[in-house]
Amino acid sequence: xxxxILTVVPDLLEGPFSHSILQRxxxxxxxxxxxxxxxxxxxDKHKNVDDYQYGGGxxxxxxxxxxAACIEELQSQREYDxxxxxxxxxxxxxxxxxxQLSRVKNIILLCGHYKGVDERIRELFITREISIGSYxxxxxxxxxxxxxxxxxxxLPGVLNDETSxxxxxxxxxxxxxxxxxxxxxxxxxxxxxxxxxxxxxxxEEYREQEAYRRTKERRPDILDF
Ligand code: ADE
Numbered sequence: 001x002x003x004x005i006l007t008v009v010p011d012l013l014e015g016p017f018s019h020s021i022l023q024r025x026x027x028x029x030x031x032x033x034x035x036x037x038x039x040x041x042x043x044d045k046h047k048n049v050d051d052y053q054y055g056g057g058x059x060x061x062x063x064x065x066x067x068a069a070c071i072e073e074l075q076s077q078r079e080y081d082x083x084x085x086x087x088x089x090x091x092x093x094x095x096x097x098x099x100q101l102s103r104v105k106n107i108i109l110l111c112g113h114y115k116g117v118d119e120r121i122r123e124l125f126i127t128r129e130i131s132i133g134s135y136x137x138x139x140x141x142x143x144x145x146x147x148x149x150x151x152x153x154x155l156p157g158v159l160n161d162e163t164s165x166x167x168x169x170x171x172x173x174x175x176x177x178x179x180x181x182x183x184x185x186x187x188x189x190x191x192x193x194x195x196x197x198x199x200x201x202x203x204e205e206y207r208e209q210e211a212y213r214r215t216k217e218r219r220p221d222i223l224d225f
Contacts, residue, residue: 004108005148006108009141012139013141022153024158025152025153025158028157030158031152031158041065050062051063060115062117062118068121082127083107084109084147085128087131087140088137091128093133095150102152109147109148112140177211178210
């Protein structure tokens with residue numbers, strides 16, 4: 001899978017993709033992440049990427065020209081399954097969307113900045129708009145990193161233990177049950193007996209019960225039974 005991220009602050013995206021699971025995914029050739037500086041595509045003599053809002057109002061608007069030039073260049077090289085605009089007024093990002101996006105080949109993530117992009121970019125190029133939560137970030141970069149991370153970790157072969165993405169919270173509309181490691185007792189707090197029992201059927205039952213209990217308590221909205 002290939003993810004192209006378009007931004008006016010590429011430095012913000014240097015870190016997230018050069019560590020741990022995401023770096024491993026790149027090293028294994030399972031995911032490619034390319035960061036593009038929108039400013040490099042500006043034909044303006046000062047390399048401007050934004051302009052004043054028509055009709056007045058506070059805040060600059062990201063101009064059409066450099067964004068269109070960048071997207072068109074990428075589109076001339078390969079076909080994109082989705083061109084996604086990161087914006088607080090997009091669809092709320094959930095595990096189901098991550099699962100869906102992990103099955104496509106090429107994605108562009110466009111990061112908004114300032115007040116956002118000229119509406120015509122959305123009309124002409126964007127196939128999907130995603131928000132990572134009901135709050136406003138200073139730009140779409142951190143949101144794009146969140147989306148890319150959640151997709152890449154689902155690609156077959158990225159996680160060491162193939163089953164571990166399947167037992168994540170939110171897969172099956174359940175949160176994960178509590179987990180423990182050694183020691184078996186810490187400051188009087190004991191690991192539940194059943195987890196030490198070696199009885200896999202009982203352990204599985206316990207985990208299912210706890211996942212259900214936790215979901216009912218914390219996120220009853222995602223329970224579908
Ligand atoms: N850009 C600014 N805020 C955002 C959010 N909550 N989700 C996605 N992109 C954003």
